[in-house]
Amino acid sequence: MDTKRFIARHVVDLPKSGIRDFFEIVAKMKDVISLGIGEPDFDTPWHIREAAIYALEKGKTHYTSNLGLIELRRAITKYVEKVFKISYRPEDEVIVTVGVSEALDIAFRALVNPGDKVMFHQPCYVSYHPSVTLTHGIGVPVPTYAKDNFALTAEALAAAWQPGCKLLVLNLPCNPTGGTCNRAQLEAIAKFVVEKDLLVLSDEIYSELTFEGEHVSLASLPGMRERTIFLHGFSKAFAMTGWRIGYACGPADLIEAMMKVHQYSMMCASIISQEAAIEALLRGEDGMKAMREQYHRRRDFIVRRLNEIGLKCHLPRGSFYAFPSVAVSGMSEKDFALGLLQAERVAVVPGTAFGANGAGFVRACFATSYEQLIEATDRMDRYVSGLRR
C-alpha cells in the first residue's frame, strides 16, 4: 500500500536536515574526531543531577502547572532581570517549555497565520525555516556576512524585507557562526523593527557564552520589551541539552497565546527537568562560568590554528562554534567536509546545512577536549597542505 499518500503536502515538501545526511556517514565510521556536535562536551554538573535525583526521591513525578512550577518561574525572572536587565512577572509573563525548540514552535503556531512572512538571519539554526513552513508561514532569510563577523545588520534587514513580514527571529550569539551584535547594531535593528511594526522572537540560548564585551538583549532596549518574546534555556550554559528545558518570556497576551498551544500539545515540561533547572539557576553560576572560561580558551586556540592552516576564520564573540571559510581548498564546503572526513577522520558540518548563505564555510564546534582539538586541527592542517601540493 502506498502509505506516503497520507502524509501532509507541506511535510512531504519539507527538506530533510542536511545535518542528518552527514550524521549517517559519520555514524558508520570509526575513530572520528567530531567537531560536528552542537552541544557541550561537559556532562551536567553533578549538583544539578543530584537535585533531580532528590526530586524523584521526594515523589516529584506529577504534572506541573501548564506554565511551569512557580518556583522555577520566579527563579527565571530573577535571573533574567539580573543578567539581561529585563523584568517579567513570574505569574503571567513566563512559560516553561521543552527546550527553546518547543518555545519557538509554540510561538510560531501562536503567531503565524498562513502566508505570514517570518524573517530570520542566515546561516542559522537548522529548524527555523522548517518550523515556519510547518505553520504555513513563509520564511524570509536575511544574509549575514563574514566581513561583519556574521553580525546581523539593519541594512541587510532592510534589503530583505518584503510586504507581509510580521516576525523577526534573532539568534545572537548565533549557531553556527558565533556572530552576535553589539549595542549600536541592535539599536539599528530595533529602529527597523519599530518602523516595520515587527514582533521579535529572540533566541538567546548562547548568551552566557559571550566571551568579550557585553551581551545585550534586544528586549532590554527602550520600547522593545513589548515587541519581543525572549527565548532562553538551560541546554548550553548549564550543559543540560538532554533535559529539554527552556522558557519564553514576553507580554502576557502573547505568553497566554503560546500557553494555549502548549497546554493542548505538551501540557507541561518534565517536572524532573524543572526541578533540576531551579537548582541550575540558584547554584549553577560558578560551574557555568568555569565552563565558559574553558570554551573561551578553546576558542582562542582553534581560531588561531584554523587561520594558521589557511582556513580563514573570524573570531566568534559567542557560542562554541568556529565558522571558517574553506576557500583556500578550492572546494565546496560539502566536498571539503566529506574529503576531510574520509582522509583524516575529522567531522565538521558543511555550512549549507544552515542555509544557502553558509556556502563556502564549515562549522567546527570546539566543545571538546584540548587533546581532541589539538589532534583535530593537526589533521586538518595535514589535509589542507595536502590539497595545496
Add this chain to the structure above:
Amino acid sequence: MLMNPVLKLLIEGGSLNPAQMAQVLGLTEQEINSHLEQLKKEKIFLGWRPVLNLSKESAAAVRAVIEVKITPERGGGFNRLAERISRFDEVESCYLMSGGYDLLVFVNGESLQKVASFVSEKLSTIEGVLSTATHFMLRSYKEQGYLMDVVQEDNGRLKVVP
C-alpha cells in the same frame, strides 16, 4: 581575580604536557616552561605526581589517616612539630586542623606492619606528641578528583547534532 592562564590550564587541562599547553595558549614550549618555573619559584605549583588507584595490585599500598594531638610551643605554635612530622617519607600530607585534635596526618606504607610501626615507633615517641588515633583506609572512592572503579559508560552522545 585574574588567574595565571598556565595555572588555570594545569588545573583544568588534566594531562596536557607542556608542548600541548603551548599549543593551546599560543605560546612556545619554552615560555610555558618558564611560566612553570616561575610558578614553582613562587611555591604555587609544587610539582607533578601521578594519581594512582592504590587498590590495584601493582600500585598497592596501605594508607592511614592519623589524628595527632601535640603540645604547642611558645613562639612557634604547632609549626616546628608539624614540620618535623611532615619530613618523614611515610607522611604523604599533614594538615593543622581545628577541632578535637591538632594534626591530621596521611601516611602511606607498603604493609599494615610498616604503617603501625611508624606510628608506634616514630610518630608517637616524638616529644610533644600527646596522643595518636590511627584510622586505616579501607577503600577509596575518589582520589584527587578521579572517581575509582566507576565504569565510565558511553553516554551515547551523538557524533553530529545541529
